[in-house]
Amino acid sequence: MKHLFISFILCSLTLSAFAQETDVNFALTANGATAIATSGNPLLAIDDNTGTRWESEHGVDPQTLTIDLGQPRTFNTIQIVWEGAYAKDFAVSTSLDNATWTPVLTVEDQYLLPEERTQTHFIDQTTARYIQFHGTERALDYGYSFYEFRVYLTGTSTLTTLEAKPAVNLTKVGEGNTITIIQKDQNGLPMEGAGEVTYTVLPAGAGTVTNNIYTPAKVGSALIKAAIGDVEATPFEVFAYDGENVAAGSDKENSKVIAQxxxxxxxxxxxxxxxxxxxxxxxxxxxxNGEAGDGDEAARTYDAWFTVDLGAYYDVNMVYILFEGASSQMYHVDFSEDNAAWTTTYTYEGNAGINAHTRAIYGDDLKNASKVRYVRFWSTKAATQWGVKMFDFKVFGLPLQVTDISSVATPENHMTKVIENGQLIIIHNGVKYDVNGRMIK
Ligand SMILES: [Ca+2]
Ligand SMILES: [Ca+2]
Known part of the structure; x- marks a missing residue:
């Protein structure tokens, strides 16, 4: 009995010391709180479990949920994790004695998007033992429902988490790519002004970041690291090409696919x-058939391919493939000047699995990429039984720069040589021919 009594004293002392602690949710059964409500089970809102929720009786206004923190607490922040059935109008009051109430928050006519349903309200710092939610109008026909109702004394916001993400994953050399920075404090709440963001771009020389805009300086990939002080965001990778996507047709009728x-x-x-x-x-x-049967190796082994005619000669600097989850386990990309002699520029063989992913082929991976007119994608084995699926296949290039047209022989004097759209054209009797003597329509 004596032991029990001492334990009780120690426990009370611990709780008193706790009362002023910052960034601790006082409205938890684990921290000595309890709750009652006009309907539903209010304890599910203070159980530190975002998988359980208080739900009041459907179709009935008003409804009240009262939390007894177990002792007077000093707090300045209320956070409600709403379910879809949130309150359009509600108020929160506090009390030291469960008799005299002081309003601390009134919210009217609110509309919450799904991503806004963890709702944080900063109130004037107050000391109270009881805190009461009073719902007066429901957003939906159901009841009032929240997963958790949290009560904190928020300390000074300290930058704890930094997130950085680019607007797009692929841009042209010299074009800006805006980086969005999100700063969060120790409670996971958005904050601002934690300091200046510093950036590291790898490899050095890939590009520069100014005013949170990344501008690539050359073709290839860049890993970008953002930090404020010693808080670092997860690095992200972006790609840069030069020229245009010369494989893209303006519409289905003008598709550059000439064989498949x-x-x-x-x-x-x-x-x-x-x-x-x-x-x-x-x-x-x-x-x-869209799918390849039962998915065994034999069923997945088949040719799926297409050839595009770029329409002129290009120096290709990047092939960018966006695979759907049903990707290719074995494929190659081929280039040709004349749609007859082909060279393989890139070969992939691996265990792609079910994996939507991007394959950027550039630099040393891109072979024989000068003077390309025809490009072929050729898959010989699907990664899954769901076929080979591709969101998009992009070929980035610059018109072939012919620097010395005097070296190209013109058999007859009345032929003229011009450069059009990056390729050498020979004109004879008003008809255009390419350097291989083929008539150009
Ligand atoms: Ca809960
Ligand atoms: Ca597409």
């Missing part, structure tokens, strides 16, 4: 146009 594996007339997405429409939302399903 068999097209299933019943399956529109089977048309490779969808791989080169410069639309990252449309999908090419490079499989006659």
């Amino acid at each position: 594996s068999d097209i299933n007339p019943e399956l529109d997405a089977n048309n490779a146009y969808y791989a080169v429409d410069n639309n990252d939302a449309t999908i090419w399903q490079g499989c006659y």
Whole structure:
């Protein structure tokens, strides 16, 4: 009995010391709180579990939930983690004696988007033992419902988490890519003004960041690290190309696809146009039946391919492939000047699995990339039984720069040589020919 009594004293002393602590949720059963409500189970709102929730009786206004913190606490922050059935109008009052109430917060006519349903209210610092939620109008027909109702004394905001993300993953050399920075404090609440963001770009020389805008200086990838003081954001990778996506056609009728594996007339997405429409939302399903049977190795081993005619010669600096989850386990990308002699520029063989991903092929991975007119993607094995699916296939290039046209022989004197769209054209009797003597329409 004596032991029990001493324990009780120690426990009380610990709780008193706790009362002024910052960044501690006082409204938890684990911290000595309890609750009652006009309907529903209010303890589910103070159990530190965002998987359980208080839900008041459906269709009835008003409703009240009162939390007894167990002892007077000093606090300045109320955080409500709403379920979809939030309150359009509500008020919060506090009391030392559960008899005399002081209003501390009134919210009227609010509309909360799903991402706004962890709602934080800063109030004048107050000391109270009881805190009462009073819902007067429901947003939906159901009841009032929240997962957690939290009460804190928020200390000085300290930058704890930094997030950095680019507007897009791919930009042209010299074009800005805005980086969004989100600062969060020790309670996970957004904050501002924690300091200046410093950036590190790897490899050095890939590009520069000014005023939170990344501008690539050359083709390739860059890993960008953002930090404020010693708080670092998770680094992100972006890619840069030069020129334009010269594989993209303006519409389905003007698709640059000139040949492809068999097209299933019943399956529109089977048309490779969808791989080169410069639309990252449309999908090419490079499989006659959309799917490849039971998914065993034999069923996944088939050719899915297409050829695009870029329409002129280009120096290609990047091939950028956006695979859907059903990607290719084995494929190659080939270049040609004349649609007859092909060179393989890139070969992939790996265990792609179910993995939507980007493959940026550039630099040393891109071979024989000068004077390219025809580009071919050729998959020989699908990664899964769901076929080979591609959001988009982009070929970035600059018109071939022909510097010395005097070296190109013109067999007859009345032929003239001009450069059009980056390629050498020979004009004879008003008809244009390419350097291989083929008539250009
Ligand atoms: Ca809960
Ligand atoms: Ca597409």
